[in-house]
Amino acid sequence: MIESDKVLDATNVACPMPIVKTKKAMQELNSGEVLEVHATDQGAKSDLTAWAKSGGHELLEDSEEDQILKFWIKKG
Amino acid sequence: MSENKKTTIVLFSGDYDKAMAAYIIANGAAAYDHEVTIFHTFWGLNALRKDEHLSVNKGLLEKIFGKMMPRGVDKMGLSKMNYLGMGKKMIKNVMKKHNATSLPDLVDMAQEQDVKLIACTMTMDLLGLKKEELLDHIEYAGVAAYIGDSEDGNITLFI
Incomplete structure (x- = not known):
């Protein structure tokens, strides 16, 4: 089980919301921290696979x- | 100079479905930290119209144009199967059912994400649209501004 520093609920929203929400949530984390x-x-x-790869x-x-x-x- | 990648979109179409595609791509690109520009020209300008009626001083032909064109994204029809607006109503219900973000919300979100919304001034003149009729916090420009944003861009689309 991976320890996460923050959990984002992006359920019941459609494209492009999951990626927009993930981007916003990620801005609040420090490098090395884990977003669930x-x-x-x-x-x-x-x-999310493509987005994570592009953003490092x-x-x-x-x-x-x-x-x-x-x-x-x-x-990253 | 920023090292961000750039996405530029020309929104020519004034159809609900096509504008929706443009704004979804714009919001997605903004989430990728791209600098995003949507250049609205011809029927795409209607995406930037305020939904309230404003009395602005213009000629008869411009007034007729203004009446015939949708005031804002929510009033646009579908490019296919619109059936005098019935198809549009149906799509909006289906969108709700599938939790798709409504087009007006996508436009708000684009502005929140600092997507640069540009109105083409030449076609504004042709269609008789005035600045007062368009959304606040947008820019006014011509082809050179669009090329300027696109020439070192990474993605460019014409919708």
Whole structure:
């Protein structure tokens, strides 16, 4: 289990909101801290993977349970 | 000089669905820390119109144009299957059901994210649109400003 410094609820919002919310939440973290994102948009996996890579962040892990997608992103 | 990447979009269309695509891409690019510009020309200018009726001094032809064109994004019709506005109503219901962000909210969010909204002044003259009729905090420019933003840009789209 990865320890997260902040949890973002991006469930029940559609594109482009998960990525816009994640960006805002990430701004409040320091480098090395981990943001946990919960989303229900099925495109979120591809979106967050691409976004994290472009921004120099690291997608540590992702999972899906009860149709909620969870991501752990370490700020670069 | 900033080292941010740039996305520029020309919004030519005045259709709800096409404007929605433009504003979703703009907000997505802003979330990627791009400097984003949307250059509104021709029918795309209607996306920048305030929804209230304003009495501005203009000629008959301009007044007729003003009446016939949608006041703001929420009044736009669909590019396909509009069926006198029924299709548009249906799409808005479907959007709500699927938690899609409404187009007026996307425009607000773009402004919050510092997306630069530009109105093309030449086509404003053609369609008889005045500054008072358009949203606050937008810029007014011509083709050179758009090229200036795009020439060292990374993504550019014409919608």
